[in-house]
Amino acid sequence: MQERLVDRRPEVPADQLVAQMVPPPMFDEVGFDTYIPDPNEPSQAAAVAAGRAFAGKVAAIHKATHKKTLFGKKKPAQGAGLYLDGGFGVGKTHLLASIFHSAPAPRSFGTFGELTNLVGALGFTNAVERLSANSVLCIDEFELDDPGDTMLVSRLLTELSAVGVSIAATSNTLPGQLGEGRFAAQDFLREIKKLGSIFDTARVNGPDYRHRDLPPAPEPSSPEQLVDRAASTPGASLDDFDALLQHLSTLHPSKYGALIDGVAAVLISGVHPVTDQAVALRLVVLADRLYDAGTPVTVSGAKLDEIFSQEMLDGGYRKKYLRAISRLLALSRFEVAA
Known part of the structure; x- marks a missing residue:
C-alpha cells in the first residue's frame, strides 16, 4: 500500500525537542574550511573570518563561565553575539553550522520557528533552564515579521546571554534588498534591545548558490x-x-x-x-x-x-x-x- x-x-516528547536542536543532516560535516568564498564577493571571506573569531570567543566565554574557584562558580560572563546578514543561498547556514560544530558542548541549533515552538512546548522558564548551560545558541533565519514571537525570543536571548550563553543568528534579507541590509540589521538589534550592544554584524553577499546556472x-x-x-x-x-x-x-x-x-x-x-x-x-x-x-x-x-x-x-x-x-x-x- x-x-x-x-x-x-x-508524537515528539518535549524532552526530545532540545536534544534534536542540531544542524540539518546536510550540515553534519561542514566547517569553516569547507566554506568556499566566492572570489567576486569579498564579504564572504570576511564572514568566514568573523565566524572563526566568534567561535573562539564562544569557547573562551564558556570556559570562564563554568570555571570554578575556591569560592565556588564564578559569576557568568556576558555571552557574545554575531549576526550574519545576507540573502538566500549565500552560505549563512553553513557558517552558522560551522560555529555550532566549533563550540563546546552543550550547544543548540535551530530556526527561529523551531525556537518559538520549543518555548511554546516547554514553557518559557523551562526553556531557559534547559538552554542555560549552552556555550552557544545558533538561530537560523531570525524573523522580524511577528512582533510577538520576536519579543518572546528577545526576552529569552536576554536571559541566556546574561548567564554566559553566546548567540549567533542569521537574517532573511532578500537578494533584491541587499542595499537595505544595514536597516535589516538595525531592526534586529532594535528588537533585542538589551542584547544590541553585544552583537557584531557580518554581511554575506552573493547570488543564491542553489540556483546558479x-x-x-x-x-x-x-x-x-x-x-x-x-x-x-x-x-x-x-x-x-x-x-x-x-x-x-x-x-x-x-x-x-x-x-x-x-x-x-x-x-x-x-x-x-x-x-x-x-x-x-x-x-x-x-x-x-x-x-x-x-x-x-x-x-x-x-x-x-x-x-x-x-x-x-x-x-x-x-x-x-x-x-x-x-x-x-x-x-x-x-x-x-x-
Whole structure:
C-alpha cells in the first residue's frame, strides 16, 4: 500500500525537542574550511573570518563561565553575539553550522520557528533552564515579521546571554534588498534591545548558490507519472495537496520533522497556489523540514514557484515564502536529477 503523510500522526516528547536542536543532516560535516568564498564577493571571506573569531570567543566565554574557584562558580560572563546578514543561498547556514560544530558542548541549533515552538512546548522558564548551560545558541533565519514571537525570543536571548550563553543568528534579507541590509540589521538589534550592544554584524553577499546556472522551476509531473514514480520509489509518500494541508493543520509545527522522518521522497498531487496565510505559513515550516532532511519533492499541478499566490508574496511574510520556494525548487531539482 502506498504510504501517505496524512496517515502519520507523530508524537515528539518535549524532552526530545532540545536534544534534536542540531544542524540539518546536510550540515553534519561542514566547517569553516569547507566554506568556499566566492572570489567576486569579498564579504564572504570576511564572514568566514568573523565566524572563526566568534567561535573562539564562544569557547573562551564558556570556559570562564563554568570555571570554578575556591569560592565556588564564578559569576557568568556576558555571552557574545554575531549576526550574519545576507540573502538566500549565500552560505549563512553553513557558517552558522560551522560555529555550532566549533563550540563546546552543550550547544543548540535551530530556526527561529523551531525556537518559538520549543518555548511554546516547554514553557518559557523551562526553556531557559534547559538552554542555560549552552556555550552557544545558533538561530537560523531570525524573523522580524511577528512582533510577538520576536519579543518572546528577545526576552529569552536576554536571559541566556546574561548567564554566559553566546548567540549567533542569521537574517532573511532578500537578494533584491541587499542595499537595505544595514536597516535589516538595525531592526534586529532594535528588537533585542538589551542584547544590541553585544552583537557584531557580518554581511554575506552573493547570488543564491542553489540556483546558479540552473534552469527555471521544473515542469510538474502528470498525475499518472506521479503515481508511477511513487510506486517505483521505495519509501516514497504520495499525498493530495489539499489533504496534506488539512493534515498539517492538525499537527503542531514541532512535529513536522517527525512527520517526514524516514520518507525517501515526497510526492504531492494537485498542487495549486495557496491563498490563506495560516495554511501558507504551515507550508513554509514543512518546506524547511524537507530541506533540512534533503528529501526530494515532486509534484503535479502547479509549478513549485507558483505555490504561493501573488497576494501572499506581496504581503508581510514575503521573505518566508520566497525562502520556501527557493528550498522547494532545490529539492525538486534534486529529484529530477536523480
